[in-house]
Amino acid sequence: MFTATGISESELRERGRKVIRRAGKQVLLLAVGNRQFAIANRCPHEGYPLSEGTEGPGCVLTCNWHNWKFDLSTGAALVGRDPVRTYPVELRAGEIFVDLRDPPAEQQKKRALEGLSAAIADNDLARMGREVARLERAGFDAHLAVTHAVCVQNERLEFGTTHAHAAAADWLALAERAPSDAARLAAMIEPIAHLAWDTVGAKTFPYAEVVKAWDADALLAAIEAENESDAIAHVRGALQDGIPIAEIGRTLGRAALTHYADFGHSAIYTLKTRQLIERLGPQSAEQVLLALVRSLTNATREERLPEFRTYDKARAAWNAGQISPVSAEDFIGLSVDAALDRVLQSAGQEPRELYDALLGAAAWNMLHFDTAFDCATDNQIADNVSWLDFTHALTFANASRHICETDPDLWPNALLQLALFVGRNKSYVNAQQDVAAYRVTDRTGFISNEMDQLFDHGIVEPIIACHRIKMLFALKDELAAEPDATWADMMCAAMNRYLYTPQKRHHGLRLATQAQDFIAREG
Numbered sequence: 135m136f137t138a139t140g141i142s143e144s145e146l147r148e149r150g151r152k153v154i155r156r157a158g159k160q161v162l163l164l165a166v167g168n169r170q171f172a173i174a175n176r177c178p179h180e181g182y183p184l185s186e187g188t189e190g191p192g193c194v195l196t197c198n199w200h201n202w203k204f205d206l207s208t209g210a211a212l213v214g215r216d217p218v219r220t221y222p223v224e225l226r227a228g229e230i231f232v233d234l235r236d237p238p239a240e241q242q243k244k245r246a247l248e249g250l251s252a253a254i255a256d257n258d259l260a261r262m263g264r265e266v267a268r269l270e271r272a273g274f275d276a277h278l279a280v281t282h283a284v285c286v287q288n289e290r291l292e293f294g295t296t297h298a299h300a301a302a303a304d305w306l307a308l309a310e311r312a313p314s315d316a317a318r319l320a321a322m323i324e325p326i327a328h329l330a331w332d333t334v335g336a337k338t339f340p341y342a343e344v345v346k347a348w349d350a351d352a353l354l355a356a357i358e359a360e361n362e363s364d365a366i367a368h369v370r371g372a373l374q375d376g377i378p379i380a381e382i383g384r385t386l387g388r389a390a391l392t393h394y395a396d397f398g399h400s401a402i403y404t405l406k407t408r409q410l411i412e413r414l415g416p417q418s419a420e421q422v423l424l425a426l427v428r429s430l431t432n433a434t435r436e437e438r439l440p441e442f443r444t445y446d447k448a449r450a451a452w453n454a455g456q457i458s459p460v461s462a463e464d465f466i467g468l469s470v471d472a473a474l475d476r477v478l479q480s481a482g483q484e485p486r487e488l489y490d491a492l493l494g495a496a497a498w499n500m501l502h503f504d505t506a507f508d509c510a511t512d513n514q515i516a517d518n519v520s521w522l523d524f525t526h527a528l529t530f531a532n533a534s535r536h537i538c539e540t541d542p543d544l545w546p547n548a549l550l551q552l553a554l555f556v557g558r559n560k561s562y563v564n565a566q567q568d569v570a571a572y573r574v575t576d577r578t579g580f581i582s583n584e585m586d587q588l589f590d591h592g593i594v595e596p597i598i599a600c601h602r603i604k605m606l607f608a609l610k611d612e613l614a615a616e617p618d619a620t621w622a623d624m625m626c627a628a629m630n631r632y633l634y635t636p637q638k639r640h641h642g643l644r645l646a647t648q649a650q651d652f653i654a655r656e657g
């Protein structure tokens with residue numbers, strides 16, 4: 135339905151432009167030659183008035199604030215990003231009428247999602263925010279935007295799942311406790327922005343278009359053989375056959391714990407994939423699972439590295455007849471080999487007892503991380519250690535516990551791999567430092583408060599923010615599973631120290647030193 139503007143064609147021609155206000159909108163009317171245009175007066179970039187803009191040849195209007203240029207006929211941004219809204223104009227007996235009705239919701243959705251794709255491709259965070267806000271204003275849930283981002287970026291992930299997926303479910307959970315609409319939107323944008331960050335400049339790596347009947351053992355064998363195409367085929371087949379996501383996820387969890395895969399990331403990704411599909415719904419399942427399968431088939435089997443090589447021997451020596459009681463103190467200060475041996479001595483104990491002991495030792499390690507290693511400039515590459523080497527012990531423990539609760543026969547793998555974290559990190563701690571100030575007296579209040587900080591974390595790198603949220607949700611989940619755990623105080627204090635200790639995020643001098651050293655030895 136067209137609305138009278140109260141201005142005639144001749145008056146507009148004389149004035150050149152005029153802003154009218156109708157139904158909460160500011161509409162800019164322009165006369166260019168013998169044509170009339172109506173566009174939104176707020177520039178889609180930062181909202182400054184286009185009525186102050188400059189007309190150029192060819193019915194182009196330039197916003198004077200940052201020089202975006204708009205085609206008045208279509209609204210397209212000839213320079214800049216988002217198009218400006220245009221309104222149909224009609225002349226009735228010399229009077230100007232405009233149609234201010236919103237386009238159909240589906241049309242708005244299409245525009246917002248296309249804009250979101252463009253924003254992701256440009257790694258343009260501000261536009262990602264605008265497009266998700268446009269989607270919501272059109273009546274759609276922002277989860278749709280996250281699903282869209284996951285799907286459109288999937289083929290750009292050369293090695294499949296990244297931390298962007300791993301933290302996505304937690305960001306979506308955080309959004310549910312947002313104190314305002316803006317905070318909720320901020321949380322919803324995080325996984326989209328992280329995916330964009332992770333795919334900057336990435337080429338396309340299509341997934342194999344093959345399908346094989348669901349066969350859990352064949353899927354495990356394909357992943358073991360690092361045969362991505364075959365593994366993809368079985369997952370596609372599983373989805374076509376209607377196999378429940380939980381069953382597919384269970385098999386992938388088994389694959390993840392078969393090796394000390396990607397320093398425990400495979401187990402973390404498996405849990406988080408399942409949580410992400412639960413939050414986004416089944417329409418996301420195929421793409422999210424394909425990414426996970428790709429990451430599992432490409433995962434480094436860390437037990438092949440010299441420092442973890444005794445893992446296979448320990449796994450083979452697992453003997454449930456060994457029933458020595460165990461506590462966290464038994465693991466503190468042990469090397470990888472000694473930690474594996476110590477696990478074997480208690481292999482017959484309840485898995486939970488060993489789990490608590492190992493998690494307690496991991497918490498002690500994190501609380502006592504010697505940050506001099508994080509700042510070092512003259513160390514060997516093997517000693518490039520950061521907070522993230524310590525944080526993964528908790529997120530891996532959380533993921534492996536969930537996997538083992540479904541498949542208890544995997545506990546030996548999970549516990550021995552947790553011992554690898556504990557043994558490896560013991561070389562990078564300072565037991566003498568005073569950590570009393572990090573004690574947490576109100577665990578629930580601490581976690582809740584730290585989660586609230588994430589709505590406005592102020593951290594540039596998604597990888598850093600995503601570890602904070604993953605850690606907080608993992609800690610909350612572990613405490614919910616065992617509120618009086620022996621490690622609870624230690625892990626809360628460790629988390630407190632981790633969250634409030636600056637991290638060195640650029641190692642220019644270290645990189646240069648290591649590069650020179652490497653090239654000198656290269657021959």
Ligand code: FES
Nearest residue numbers: 177179180197200
């Ligand atoms: S506000 Fe118009 S170009 Fe920036």
